[in-house]
Amino acid sequence: MAAAALVGTGAICPGQAVATGEPGPYAFAEGAETVDGARSNVEGHRLIPGETYKSSLPRGGRLYYRLDLKAKESAYVSATAVPRLGTRVSYADGLEVSVQDADGNNCSPMEAQEARFGASESPRPITATAARRTGPAEPSCAGAGTYYVLVERTSDPESSRGAWALELRVASEPAVRMTGATEPPRTWDSATPAPPTGERKRRAGGTSYHTARALGNGVWGDSVTPGETRYYRVPVDWGQQLAVSAELGTSDGLRRGTADPATRGTGYVSPGLVMTLANPVRAEVEDADTAYNGEQKSAALEPLPPVAYENRFATADAVSAMRFAGWYYVSVHLNPEVAEKFGEAPLELMLRVDVDGDPLPGPSYAGSPRPAEEFGVTERDAEAARRGESAARGEGGSDDDPVLAAVAVGGIGTGVLLLGILGVWTLTARRRAAGASAAASAPTSDAPVRAASGPRHRR
Template identity: 35%
Template sequence: MGDVTRRRGGARAVCAVVALLTLAAAPGASAARPPQPRPYALSDEAAEVRGTAEETDAPALRPGLAADRIRPGEEKFYAVTLDAASSAHLAVTAVPEPGSRPAPTDGVQAELRTVSGLLCDMDQASAAGQAAYPLTVATSRIVGPGTTRQCRAEGRYLLHVTRREGGARSDAWPVEVSYLKEPPVRGRVPAPRPGAEEQTDQNNARPSPPTGRPRTVHGGTGFDDAEAVRDGVWRDRFVPGETRYYRVPVDWGQRLYADAEVPGAARKDGSPPPLVAAGLRLNVHNPARAPLDREQFRAWTGNGSRADRYSNPVRYENRSMDAASRTHLAGWYYVAVTVTAPMAEPFPGGVPVTLRIDVRGRARKGPAYAGDARAAGIGVAEDDRKAAGTGRTAGQVRADARLRTLGWTGIGVGSALLLGLAGWFLAARRRSAAAPGGRAPR
């Protein structure tokens, strides 16, 4: 996947460290290069796909993750087969090269359509602030009130992804497609609560940010390797030009407050620090990776910079409301923080970022799904709450689950072998006793 990092184990990292140490020890080695921003990490679980320019040849997407690349001006089609009962959530993350300066006209758009061409949902994002950061757009097919009959029907649908023209550069962007299939619910779908539409951070006073001694965290470079955090204060250090991800379990009825802050800095010669017009950005994504809003960059001055977000309470019925529609799933929410490349001037040794997390409200009982919602990534289990604050990523959790499965499989195979050997031994004893001159077992 070109210059996009894929995590294939620790061997590659060890080799890189050895190479750097060797270079540093070599006679006449030049001064070390400044650290480079880490690129977005595509999941090693993502299936390789090649979207097509023609609808009829579109490759089929299955629930989970897929990876592709897209050039400026290119259009790609992918096919999804939907039943008439489940909802489907598709998110596309396009990844400009870290440290590059995409034009404001560069961006990505996703549309979910029927094969007859009827638009069911669409989303788009542009490279605001002339800064390189992952652009995530999300579409959904919701089975419920407000969805047209054609978009609720069983059959084949098309995910249409477009990369808009962005100027002279013609580099292809890696893309990661997430497909979350949400089971239907049993019984009646709850109606929206009066006033719920107004429970946004624009209409509500922010809570007081958490205080206390910050704990160290190392944010991931994508959704799949996002570090798990919980309530409290966290400290990370960014290479300018990086976007880092953190994940927080948010249950039904709860709301997430996230705050990111970069401190001020003064020059040693007493001159005023440079103004960075687009220095810091924070955004929050739901368990289907859909961004809750299109957050803008915040300027950095000598006094620092700060960005925060206060989500609506997570409720199933939010899906039918415009302002709160993307807080309709409980599970892992993702906090994405971007520090732009120009921040290297006031912070040549790396940018310190303080992250404050507060999950507010009592967890409530969720809807009765007619299927395994947990397997789809919906809901919060006790294991998720324990994982928060340990730094474990989704990839590590999957790896641990595979090891547990292999362990139990090994125990089962071993037990079967022992039982088989015991049965063979008893049968042999019986045959020996039954033979002429055989001695009866004691």
């Protein structure tokens, strides 16, 4: 089944070239319903909290979708736009998202709800998130009823006229049982922490939020091709503080003969690398970038506060975004102009991840979030980070797995990969059959079976 899915979706291994004008290698959520946006709010397709959808955003488009919300639930709608690779985008190109009431009022006017391609002017997945929040400090958009999601594309007249693929995701956060402070924590350690040191362990990033590779504390290695965006995820619990930095390796294109000495191997690309951190509802927390000239370069996120429910009342976007425990997403994009200056070969990437502090008890919610376990860290999440699992179906990512390492650098063909997968399946099936036979002949036990999942908010 996994092999068939790999072939049927035309999956692209890291380092594998993508033809100009083809859809970017963004792995959309499996089973996501495809919906059309409406020109009028009254015709908008209903979006259900906890679900993910696929849609399309035309140039200059204004599309509506619909939400039916309870009186005491906060809803977060993220929109990820995926332009075709090789198409032209400008600094100002991007998208805006808003949640509105029946009178057209914006439910969260003070929060960032837009995304731009920015100075890199590179076609890549970009995400904007809007919210309808409830609580004593949220006087607008109160009450149960129908709300409307407006997704708008802002375009430069000279940029690509083609439609962008669009992914929509809705998350619902229940109200807390007891109302606490409505101000953010006044003090926190804003000093830049010392980055982790030691040998890097290879973990290949994914191509979307859905295939993001799990990382914990440590030094992690990967490779990134010009024009490519790599995704990673880090579990951060209540009370914990996250720090991330990225380092791009030197280019050896000239030594390997992959660049023309007359025109390549020298130059300056700004920005060459763009790193973005997003919170569990995919709202941007912070970003960092660095220029590239063929020599090693680094980019680090500014110091961030520990995760706290009260951060949502802060005026600074980066502090307000650290309002949830859960999976935080790191995306790293390498500007395609790097290929023009230094060759098309992948460059080595190193991520230094530090999650500091012991987990603290989180807020007592008066209900369940959607998706389930969205705003918290479980033992299963912590184990996924230790194992380096992909977000898609909990796929493993052992640092020393030779098959995964080969896939990570695109060093083997699909046929060889499928043969290897089939071989593993055959061996696994034989072992399971032998185990079942042995179990059938073994004496039974009256010992109780413990649940596999651990308690929430503990490591």
